[in-house]
Amino acid sequence: MNENSEQGNTVDAATQAARWRAVVDDDAAADGSFVYAVRTTGIYCRPSCRSRLPRRKNVVFHASAEDAEQAGYRPCKRCRPSERSGAQADIARVVRACRLIETSETIPALDDIAAAAGVSAYHFQRLFKRATGLTPHQYARAWREGRLREALESGAPVTDALFAAGYSSSGHFSGNADRALGMPARAYRAGGADESIRFAVGECTLGSVLVAGTERGVCAITLGDTPEPLVEALQARFPHAELIGADTLFERHVAQVIGFVETPTAGLDLPLDIQGTVFQQRVWQALCAIPVGETASYAEIARRIDAPKAVRAVAGVCGANHLALAIPCHRVVRTDGSLSGYRWGVERKRAILAREGSR
Numbered sequence: 055m056n057e058n059s060e061q062g063n064t065v066d067a068a069t070q071a072a073r074w075r076a077v078v079d080d081d082a083a084a085d086g087s088f089v090y091a092v093r094t095t096g097i098y099c100r101p102s103c104r105s106r107l108p109r110r111k112n113v114v115f116h117a118s119a120e121d122a123e124q125a126g127y128r129p130c131k132r133c134r135p136s137e138r139s140g141a142q143a144d145i146a147r148v149v150r151a152c153r154l155i156e157t158s159e160t161i162p163a164l165d166d167i168a169a170a171a172g173v174s175a176y177h178f179q180r181l182f183k184r185a186t187g188l189t190p191h192q193y194a195r196a197w198r199e200g201r202l203r204e205a206l207e208s209g210a211p212v213t214d215a216l217f218a219a220g221y222s223s224s225g226h227f228s229g230n231a232d233r234a235l236g237m238p239a240r241a242y243r244a245g246g247a248d249e250s251i252r253f254a255v256g257e258c259t260l261g262s263v264l265v266a267g268t269e270r271g272v273c274a275i276t277l278g279d280t281p282e283p284l285v286e287a288l289q290a291r292f293p294h295a296e297l298i299g300a301d302t303l304f305e306r307h308v309a310q311v312i313g314f315v316e317t318p319t320a321g322l323d324l325p326l327d328i329q330g331t332v333f334q335q336r337v338w339q340a341l342c343a344i345p346v347g348e349t350a351s352y353a354e355i356a357r358r359i360d361a362p363k364a365v366r367a368v369a370g371v372c373g374a375n376h377l378a379l380a381i382p383c384h385r386v387v388r389t390d391g392s393l394s395g396y397r398w399g400v401e402r403k404r405a406i407l408a409r410e411g412s413r
Contacts, residue, residue: 068390073115076101083362086145089116089135091127098122103133147171148185151178152193161194187361188333196331249295253288254304255281258312260402264288265307266297271327275311275378277398291376314379318346318410322380330374333361337371344385347411351389373397385412 076084084101091098092108098116099105116122119129119136129136151167167190168178182190251273253266264284266274274291278284289297307324314322328335336359343358344350350358352372356365372383375397384403388394396403 068388068392070115072389073101074110074113077113078107080104089119089122090114091116091122091125096127097130098127098135099130100133100135103130103135105130105132144181145185147173147178148182151182151190152186155190155194156197161191161198164190183360185361185363186333187336187356187359187364192332196333249292250298251288251292251295252298252301252304253285254299254301254308255284256305256308256312258315260315260405263308263311263315265304265311267304267307267325268327271325272307272377272380273327273329274376275380276376277378277402311379315406315409318406321346324380326377326380328377328381330371333364333367334371334374337368338375338381341372341375341381341383341386344382349385349387349391349407349412351391352386352394353389355386369394379406385410 073084073088073090075081077090080102082102087101089098089100091114093112093114094108098119114125116125116127123129123136148171151171154162154167154170164175164179168175171178171181173181179189182188182193186193188196249268251266251268253264253274255262255264257263260277262278262281262284264274264276264278264281265272266288274288276284276287285297285299310322310324313320328338330338337355340355340358352365352368353362356362356368359368361367368386372386373395375381375383378384378398384396384406386394393400393403393407
């Protein structure tokens, strides 16, 4: 039999160990993410199959039923891994609903989305939130805000961008502009034009620290080897804003950040201007709930926001964090406890965790 490349170096030992644990536990939540095949029987199964547990040395993993069959294995007659499971059918319903939301000119009513999915509104609401971590309405709002950002960043007129994103009127959106964009839509389109962003830079044992913000609060805390790239990145993010350096207030904020770096137990209490989608804000809130001296895995964060399948999305949100330390994405690690990527460098992440007592 032709063994799938997944059994080689493509899948790391931690992933294989997690898959084997799912097989041992008959974990139905893992169904659809992979199948396992048994060399001695020539049969492949779902992770949740209740057949007799094979010896680990005889088991190989495949990403899908198709891959297992290409490698010469036959589907188990008990768990029927070649057929779509109930969980897979539910995911298909959610995917169809997302496409419906994304292609509708206005936000569809929950009853209409549920009817298209073929289930009751109550059941669909729970199903959708379990899969995405959001209600259908929250997903629709986040989608529209994302489309609005893209349109404004491409230079589209504000009114055109609003209607293209599905807003019925500029007045309908104006009340949510600051929360969604961090500034009025016209200022966002113009790269922060007519906005004043104050900032200050300092030095600590982690290197250079930049703290910047608007009148609404701190919108950036960044780390680097030298100050210049940090200032350049701020300018690139808001190319037309008025940047005011060496601000007294923000020099005090920098001092607070440096104090936190050196003594994490002192805490970091700053007024924050957190800009992001509904999903991003849910993730960031979960990160802020991780105590000093503790860590959580990406999978744990996904479970805490009721989106257990959104592990990769959680990792992406951590990478999009502009507020180092204040939103402690450094406290998120891999399932096996090892350190993964960090926007400001893995070595800084290791140093911060060591100071906090979790390494």
